[in-house]
Amino acid sequence: MELLDQISFNLQNGFDKIVASLTKDAVEKQIPPKEILSNGLIAGMNIVGEKFKNHDIFLPDVLLAARAMNGAMEVLKPLLIKEGIPIRGKVVIGSVKDDLHDIGKNLVAILLKGAGFEVIDLGNDVPAEKFISVAREENAHVIGMSALLTTTMPVMKKVVDLAKDEGLFGKIRIVIGGAPVSKEYALEIGADAYSYDGANAVETVESFFPANSQ
Amino acid sequence: MRPVFRLLSDELIERIISEARDILCYLGMEIHNDGVLSMLSDHGANVNSGTKHVLFTADIIDKALKSAPDSVKLYDVMGRQTHDLTDHNVYFTPGSAAINILDSKSGEIRKPSTADYVEYVKLVSKLDNIASQSTAFIPADVHEKISDSYRLFLSLMYGEKPVVTGAFTIDAFNVMKDLQLAVRGSRHALREKPLTIFSCCPTAPLKWSDVTSQNLVDCAENFIPVEYISMPLSGFMAPVTLVGSLVQHTAETLSGVVLSQLTQPGTPIIYGGSPAAFDVRYETTPMGAVETQMIDCAFNEIGKYLNLPTQAYIALSDAKKLDAQAGLETSMGATLAALAGINSISGPGMLDFESCQSLEKLVVDNEICGMTLRLTRGIEPKEDFPAIPVFEELLKEKHLLIANHTRKYLRDEHYFPGTVIDRANSSRWKEEGSLTIGDRAKREIERLLGTWEPTGLPDDVLVEMTGIMKAEAARFGMTLLPHEGL
Numbered sequence: 121m122e123l124l125d126q127i128s129f130n131l132q133n134g135f136d137k138i139v140a141s142l143t144k145d146a147v148e149k150q151i152p153p154k155e156i157l158s159n160g161l162i163a164g165m166n167i168v169g170e171k172f173k174n175h176d177i178f179l180p181d182v183l184l185a186a187r188a189m190n191g192a193m194e195v196l197k198p199l200l201i202k203e204g205i206p207i208r209g210k211v212v213i214g215s216v217k218d219d220l221h222d223i224g225k226n227l228v229a230i231l232l233k234g235a236g237f238e239v240i241d242l243g244n245d246v247p248a249e250k251f252i253s254v255a256r257e258e259n260a261h262v263i264g265m266s267a268l269l270t271t272t273m274p275v276m277k278k279v280v281d282l283a284k285d286e287g288l289f290g291k292i293r294i295v296i297g298g299a300p301v302s303k304e305y306a307l308e309i310g311a312d313a314y315s316y317d318g319a320n321a322v323e324t325v326e327s328f329f330p331a332n333s334q
Numbered sequence: 335m336r337p338v339f340r341l342l343s344d345e346l347i348e349r350i351i352s353e354a355r356d357i358l359c360y361l362g363m364e365i366h367n368d369g370v371l372s373m374l375s376d377h378g379a380n381v382n383s384g385t386k387h388v389l390f391t392a393d394i395i396d397k398a399l400k401s402a403p404d405s406v407k408l409y410d411v412m413g414r415q416t417h418d419l420t421d422h423n424v425y426f427t428p429g430s431a432a433i434n435i436l437d438s439k440s441g442e443i444r445k446p447s448t449a450d451y452v453e454y455v456k457l458v459s460k461l462d463n464i465a466s467q468s469t470a471f472i473p474a475d476v477h478e479k480i481s482d483s484y485r486l487f488l489s490l491m492y493g494e495k496p497v498v499t500g501a502f503t504i505d506a507f508n509v510m511k512d513l514q515l516a517v518r519g520s521r522h523a524l525r526e527k528p529l530t531i532f533s534c535c536p537t538a539p540l541k542w543s544d545v546t547s548q549n550l551v552d553c554a555e556n557f558i559p560v561e562y563i564s565m566p567l568s569g570f571m572a573p574v575t576l577v578g579s580l581v582q583h584t585a586e587t588l589s590g591v592v593l594s595q596l597t598q599p600g601t602p603i604i605y606g607g608s609p610a611a612f613d614v615r616y617e618t619t620p621m622g623a624v625e626t627q628m629i630d631c632a633f634n635e636i637g638k639y640l641n642l643p644t645q646a647y648i649a650l651s652d653a654k655k656l657d658a659q660a661g662l663e664t665s666m667g668a669t670l671a672a673l674a675g676i677n678s679i680s681g682p683g684m685l686d687f688e689s690c691q692s693l694e695k696l697v698v699d700n701e702i703c704g705m706t707l708r709l710t711r712g713i714e715p716k717e718d719f720p721a722i723p724v725f726e727e728l729l730k731e732k733h734l735l736i737a738n739h740t741r742k743y744l745r746d747e748h749y750f751p752g753t754v755i756d757r758a759n760s761s762r763w764k765e766e767g768s769l770t771i772g773d774r775a776k777r778e779i780e781r782l783l784g785t786w787e788p789t790g791l792p793d794d795v796l797v798e799m800t801g802i803m804k805a806e807a808a809r810f811g812m813t814l815l816p817h818e819g820l
Contacts, residue, residue, distance in 0.1 A: 180736050184741075187736065226732065226733070299759075316758075320762065
């Protein structure tokens, strides 16, 4: 089996230590970091995503693969930065102000990280202004917001409005989720997208990035 | 602890058995088969050959109960063991011998064809929670005299699971036996590894017909397992009380045990039945009635008390479509039956008082069976004590999704139904087309049929079975059988 296929295979099985070690081997063998990322790690995660969708594997298997992905990214990230290769995308994520629910948001953060995105998790009870200021400072590509209460949903609209006011709208994509939130609400407040669960959030964020950024 | 549901005290069971024995000894049974009457007479029963009436004796009942085995094992066509009908083990089998099928494409109730039957056999081979096939409906495109043997033939040609079946005539039994001998290779091999169960039904009240009593004798002579299907109808052809119906069921079933065991001591038998409440408003026999299900679970307790494997027609519905009634009646029956430990639970797929099979319902019922099978495994500690370590891990990691404890026990502790059962959140459900359970069942049927693989039986066995079936069909003027055109 080729080295990159081995990386993909072990990642699919959640063998994090082997994946990290194979990634180091690949770097030592002068395989370009971008290729390791695309044809080894992300290729493996894509298969994991497909199997998860078909119920062949379950969330724990996805998270184990995500953990292996994170370990390999520790090795690759400095090299990617050094070579000026953009990372897959940067997402600022949080549960909105006055909302202390963060289980769903945490799951989305883990899955996004696992898919190779850089995730800045602002936690819960996050004011609208903070989403905007951090996204601006960090040059983030995406803001992800979660709300579990109908009473806190208006914060999402405030973030969208602020983004418009500050000329970020269109540059930073905004995706929302949570039990009371819907596709219709996303449309109503002018957010870019709505996701119904963690795996769907990864698909949504991936759709914001053209294939060549991998 | 294996959860067990009970309705009868031992004291009540003993009284019911005692009353049933009195009925057999003082009122007797009507048996329209001279051979059987003569055998009973030889064993000391008081037979009136003119009225076909026989009074049993305590001695022959005791003798029969003593020689009856306490377990029945079944093996698939490849010879692998699939069933051990004993104790509280439970196995599901589709409801059998429907005269109609609910067409999954048109939604119409119609007569089934050979093509439907083959599709059914292929589907059952892919349903994990249905342990055996049954000859679930009667293809209407063959001569009625071969409709019983042809069902078994198709089941053995296209599927591997053992078959719950039955013969409609005395002659058909021989063909059905020969088909099994073709699979196993010899009489001895068939005895060692039973492949089918034959349902044999007394007629309420307290009668055996010529055909069904002869079927019992023929099965016993060949060590082919039988299940007795006594059908008291509470308030109509049986006392209205559940206890009264149980007394009748016990008498009719015990008489079957005697017939089998006197013919061949030790022959495998199953204490089964299909009793029903009688609905005096609609003149129907509701299989989904709670009283029907209570009689089923209760006679199973009597069977267990007698150390016999049990069976019942439960886990089915009287609804005409795959609707909420179909789900609720089937689930209630399956749950009670599994908790009561009925060894062979007949019913999945069946609608309309045991007269209509539905493939969509069968895939839905497969999930009901999966859930109830999980239920029977109960709640057992699995590295749960001491509890502190896993909670320390939870507090530290904030979740346990990838904890070793989760990875080790997830798939064992939780049953994951297929996509027929909707567990998506409402947004995802809408996104995926707002499918109803009927839509999802249709999709699942297509998917499963696409994964079917031919039987592992060698070609020479298939050729031999085909020869047997064609010879039988030729007797009734059929030179070409419908499956040959599929």
